[in-house]
Amino acid sequence: MSQSAQxxxxxxxxxxxxxxxxxxxxxxxxRAFKNVSWGKAMMWIFLLSDTFIFGCFLVAYMTARVxxxxxxxxxxxVFALSIGGKEIPxxxxxxMTFVLISSSGTMAMAVNYGYRRDRRKAAILMLTTALFGxxxxxxxxFEWTKLIxxxxxxxxxxxxxxxxxxxxxxxxxxxxxxxxxxVIFLVIIARKVWRGDFDTEKRGFxxxxxxxxxxxEIMGLYWHxxxxxxxxxxxxxxxx
Amino acid sequence: MANIPAGIDDTVPLAEVADVELYHPxxxxxxxxFSQDAKVIAIQYSLTAISIGFVALVLSWLMRIQxxxxxxxxxxxxxxxxxxxxxxxxxxVIYLLTALFLGGFGNYLIPLMLGARDMVFPYANMLSYWLxxxxxxxxxxxxxxxxxxxxxxxxxxxxxxxxxxxPGGKDWGIILMLTSLILFIIGFTMGGLxxxxxxxxxxxxxxxxxxxxxxxxxxxxxxxxxxLAFPALFVASVMMLFDRVLGTSFFMPTIVEMGEHxxxxxxxxxLFQHLFWFFGHPEVYIVALPAFGIVSDLISTxxxxxxxxxxxxxxxxxxxxxxxFVVWAHHMYVSGMNPKFGFFFATTTLxxxxxxxxxxxxxVLTLWRxxxxxxxxxxxxxxxxxxxxNGGLTGLFLxxxxxxxxxxxxxxxxxxxxxxxxxxxxxxxxxxxCHWYPKVTGRMLDETLGRVHFFVTFVGAYAIFFPMHxxxxxxxxxxxxxxxxxxxxxPSVQALNEFITIMALIVGAAQILFLFNLAWSLRRGKEAGGxxxxxxxxxxxxxxxxxxxxxWGKELPVVYRxxxxxxxxxxxxxxxxxxxxxxxxxxREPAS
Ligand code: HEM
Ligand SMILES: [Cu+2]
Numbered sequence: 001m002s003q004s005a006q007x008x009x010x011x012x013x014x015x016x017x018x019x020x021x022x023x024x025x026x027x028x029x030x031r032a033f034k035n036v037s038w039g040k041a042m043m044w045i046f047l048l049s050d051t052f053i054f055g056c057f058l059v060a061y062m063t064a065r066v067x068x069x070x071x072x073x074x075x076x077x078v079f080a081l082s083i084g085g086k087e088i089p090x091x092x093x094x095x096m097t098f099v100l101i102s103s104s105g106t107m108a109m110a111v112n113y114g115y116r117r118d119r120r121k122a123a124i125l126m127l128t129t130a131l132f133g134x135x136x137x138x139x140x141x142f143e144w145t146k147l148i149x150x151x152x153x154x155x156x157x158x159x160x161x162x163x164x165x166x167x168x169x170x171x172x173x174x175x176x177x178x179x180x181x182x183v184i185f186l187v188i189i190a191r192k193v194w195r196g197d198f199d200t201e202k203r204g205f206x207x208x209x210x211x212x213x214x215x216x217e218i219m220g221l222y223w224h225x226x227x228x229x230x231x232x233x234x235x236x237x238x239x240x
Numbered sequence: 241m242a243n244i245p246a247g248i249d250d251t252v253p254l255a256e257v258a259d260v261e262l263y264h265p266x267x268x269x270x271x272x273x274f275s276q277d278a279k280v281i282a283i284q285y286s287l288t289a290i291s292i293g294f295v296a297l298v299l300s301w302l303m304r305i306q307x308x309x310x311x312x313x314x315x316x317x318x319x320x321x322x323x324x325x326x327x328x329x330x331x332x333v334i335y336l337l338t339a340l341f342l343g344g345f346g347n348y349l350i351p352l353m354l355g356a357r358d359m360v361f362p363y364a365n366m367l368s369y370w371l372x373x374x375x376x377x378x379x380x381x382x383x384x385x386x387x388x389x390x391x392x393x394x395x396x397x398x399x400x401x402x403x404x405x406x407p408g409g410k411d412w413g414i415i416l417m418l419t420s421l422i423l424f425i426i427g428f429t430m431g432g433l434x435x436x437x438x439x440x441x442x443x444x445x446x447x448x449x450x451x452x453x454x455x456x457x458x459x460x461x462x463x464x465x466x467x468l469a470f471p472a473l474f475v476a477s478v479m480m481l482f483d484r485v486l487g488t489s490f491f492m493p494t495i496v497e498m499g500e501h502x503x504x505x506x507x508x509x510x511l512f513q514h515l516f517w518f519f520g521h522p523e524v525y526i527v528a529l530p531a532f533g534i535v536s537d538l539i540s541t542x543x544x545x546x547x548x549x550x551x552x553x554x555x556x557x558x559x560x561x562x563x564x565f566v567v568w569a570h571h572m573y574v575s576g577m578n579p580k581f582g583f584f585f586a587t588t589t590l591x592x593x594x595x596x597x598x599x600x601x602x603x604v605l606t607l608w609r610x611x612x613x614x615x616x617x618x619x620x621x622x623x624x625x626x627x628x629x630n631g632g633l634t635g636l637f638l639x640x641x642x643x644x645x646x647x648x649x650x651x652x653x654x655x656x657x658x659x660x661x662x663x664x665x666x667x668x669x670x671x672x673x674c675h676w677y678p679k680v681t682g683r684m685l686d687e688t689l690g691r692v693h694f695f696v697t698f699v700g701a702y703a704i705f706f707p708m709h710x711x712x713x714x715x716x717x718x719x720x721x722x723x724x725x726x727x728x729x730x731p732s733v734q735a736l737n738e739f740i741t742i743m744a745l746i747v748g749a750a751q752i753l754f755l756f757n758l759a760w761s762l763r764r765g766k767e768a769g770g771x772x773x774x775x776x777x778x779x780x781x782x783x784x785x786x787x788x789x790x791x792w793g794k795e796l797p798v799v800y801r802x803x804x805x806x807x808x809x810x811x812x813x814x815x816x817x818x819x820x821x822x823x824x825x826x827x828r829e830p831a832s
Binding site for chain 2: 026028029030031032033036037039041042045046048050052055056057063064067068069070154156162163165167170174206207208209210
């Protein structure tokens with residue numbers, strides 16, 4: 001649009017601190033969250049909505065678990081893996097959790113290098129994150145296969161309440177889908193970072209909007225969220 | 241980096257965000273079909289919603305004919321009646337009203353009223369519409385598959401909804417319905433995020449939250465609610481889909497069906513009811529709040545008076561939105577619950593009446609001694625107020641557990657919710673279309689046709705739904721395709737039913753008149769000019785009518801005042817647009 005409007009977004013007007021600052025931001029024009037870009041605001045609100053989805057899933061799971069008349073299978077034996085002839089409870093899930101938490105670490109570093117315009121490091125760290133994510137999904141596929149060969153089905157299982165299998169496949173499946181989508185986008189954005197699209201402010205193919213390194217951070221928000229959700233699933237499903 | 245033009249008035253802060261560069265479509269396809277312009281998306285949403293709404297209207301005729309003249313249409317049996325009820329209810333509530341208020345009016349009005357060039361993420365906004373269209377097509381496909389659409393009632397209560405006794409329960413019907421809902425929710429989320437972020441982060445200079453027109457407050461709050469309430473429906477739909485397709489037992493208790501033990505067991509139908517109504521009750525307000533907002537603006541503009549108690553109105557909208565998340569179980573009084581919970585939900589339900597009543601008083605006080613122009617939008621706004629108060633009062637009856645229990649399954653409830661969430665929002669839809677049609681098309685609607693349509697619809701709606709309260713008190717049950725010989729039902733019910741049906745057909749015919757008016761005025765209507773209602777809000781101050789791509793030409797508008805400067809004493813005109821610089825200093829002088 002007009003030339004004069006090509007302003008730098010960060011005109012930091014002096015604002016009061018604390019609660020007063022909050023009130024004055026909300027009373028101001030243009031933006032309620034100062035210095036928060038559109039993309040970031042959108043991701044936060046999406047995550048809020050997604051929290052409600054996972055919340056409903058988990059509440060449904062808890063209802064099923066406390067109200068079923070048939071005993072719930074014991075997680076520490078169901079999720080055990082026999083290694084070298086010994087049954088080790090929750091070992092696979094511990095590794096999976098460790099991998100996913102580590103991927104949050106590499107993601108955070110990628111964000112940092114992105115803002116420093118260190119394209120190579122940022123891209124490599126994003127790809128590492130994606131790799132961790134893929135390993136996580138791979139191990140989940142392994143766990144599913146193991147349970148399925150042991151006879152667990154969405155409609156029943158050999159050890160107890162049928163809702164065990166239904167909620168397990170539904171919730172881990174929904175979470176795994178989130179991780180997989182994250183992996184795909186991580187790869188796409190890593191490629192753009194690598195090519196230097198964000199240095200030249202190359203326009204997106206569909207949206208024709210200029211990209212910048214903030215997208216790495218937005219991606220990070222999503223990734224940490226998926227990670228956090230996993231912690232809850234882990235706690236409620238495997239440790240309860 | 242050039243500098244930003246300093247404000248004309250230093251009370252308006254400088255621009256914080258660089259003006260966006262929009263996507264400029266290059267072909268006919270990307271301009272009119274796969275368009276990323278919120279205005280085009282709005283029209284697409286509206287036309288799709290109105291078309292599918294018409295299907296729901298036709299279904300209501302069929303139901304009414306069956307009720308008044310059982311057997312007259314030989315193809316309607318009890319099963320079809322259930323299917324018609326279900327599709328009618330679901331389409332009206334979700335695919336017509338929700339889509340039209342948020343996808344239609346939201347898309348058109350949010351950027352224009354806030355002085356933005358478009359939604360913040362036009363591409364996601366476009367996807368939102370196409371997913372909505374897909375959802376509608378999947379829904380309609382239900383009519384053509386073997387077994388027909390689902391007949392589970394719009395509440396889709398399990399276990400009956402996925403058993404063979406219910407039409408579509410063991411066929412395709414319920415699968416398509418659930419799939420369609422899931423698609424709708426995904427699509428809505430893409431649009432909804434856009435609306436919320438545009439309101440929070442995309443306003444023009446000077447447009448503070450407390451200067452936003454109430455239309456935007458209503459749409460904004462409703463969208464936030466939708467983003468938090470639809471997840472529950474999403475989860476419920478996914479789980480029911482698994483119950484139906486994979487044979488899981490989320491909602492299925494142990495069941496003996498036709499002497500045969502089903503494999504299911506251990507699930508909880510009540511869980512579905514909680515999830516459904518955690519969505520379902522806010523949904524009522526997702527439809528109502530945009531209507532509240534729009535009606536406030538219609539009343540203020542056409543009575544040439546500032547809205548009474550603007551701040552109170554805003555807080556009432558926000559308060560209703562928040563409260564409506566803690567009342568859902570009032571739909572489950574007859575499902576049985578701990579009396580303490582019943583008490584809690586009855587109390588919160590009655591508390592919601594307070595902000596709602598405040599709004600009604602404020603509308604009345606806005607009209608009080610106003611310079612009321614009985615234009616089409618004003619007529620519909622008045623129609624809304626009357627029907628809404630009417631439905632609200634019967635709602636107070638039903639909010640009481642002891643009164644609700646005997647009435648819950650009768651036509652009294654049908655009359656109540658049609659008044660409050662059927663007729664009342666539809667009145668606003670009509671009023672809003674009449675109000676903004678000149679901006680969207682550049683032409684006025686035909687006044688005479690419009691008036692005929694209004695009076696037939698308004699009087700007709702009363703003729704349809706008022707007698708239903710009485711039928712409900714007599715004990716006529718809802719969701720019954722015919723009554724047969726029932727001891728407690730007097731023969732006069734039949735006469736009343738015939739009357740209602742004839743009125744319903746007349747009202748239906750009047751809607752065709754309205755559609756004709758829309759089409760006819762597109763070419764033949766009077767030229768409207770930029771601001772035919774002499775309104776203050778920004779959408780009427782665009783350089784072109786209909787607004788061009790990017791809405792504002794070279795410079796974005798700057799806002800200096802709230803949206804309700806009507807009949808300001810001493811001002812040159814009886815309205816001062818929001819983008820007119822400060823003080824009566826300027827408005828006293830004739831515009832140069
Ligand atoms: C002229 C307009 C309309 C007529 C004649 C009409 C008629 C009917 C009839 C006959 C029923 C079935 C009652 C029963 O036997 O239980 C019904 C149900 C229903 N209608 Fe309407 N209706 C109209 C407009 C609307 C509108 C605008 C809405 C939007 C909210 C709406 C929402 C519903 C709902 C939610 C149900 C309940 C469905 C169920 O029980 O599952 N209707 N309507
Ligand atoms: Cu309710």
